[in-house]
Amino acid sequence: MKPIVSVKELMRYMIDPSADNIFNSVRSVMTKVGTVETVPKTDADWERIQIGAVTLAEGAYLLKVRRPFAPPGDLNLSEGTDPLELAPDQITARVERDPVEWNARIETLRNVALEVMDIVKRRDANELWDAGENLDVACEGCHRGYWYPGERRAPSGR
DSSP states (O other), rough: OOOOSSSHHIIIIIEEEHHHHHHHEEEEEETTEEEEEEEESSHHHHHHHHHEEEEEHHHHGGGOOOOOOTTTTTEEEEEEOOOOOOOOHHHHHHHOHHHHHHHHHHHHHHHHHHHHHHHHHHTOOOHHHHHHHHHHHHHHHHHHHSSSTTOOOTTTOO
């Protein structure tokens, strides 16, 4: 397999939007008139969640295809004395140092997507709250391990 985009672009154009279908499926928002709850109600709502879950489950495995972590010339926010992000070559070094961890994080992301696919089959809106939290833990665990300087987390997200 030959990649077309970097990890950063894959995240921006495929993984993140797919995850948003799940993240945005349930929420509570405080307004001037009270709390507004959003849960999937229609077939179209559940279809949007399913699209997100399927795309995320399949797209996660594209992270296993060796590819650059950022487009050519993009150094992330890695410059200066206290950078916000690791440089692409630093991320590559972390993956190469422990490819088992990288693959474990990919599997964690994929497993959450599979969990959501099962929730969609059962149309259990209550379980989407926990699935959204599981998705956040999977995403942030990986970001802490590979994107943010000085932060490390176990593959399980602990």
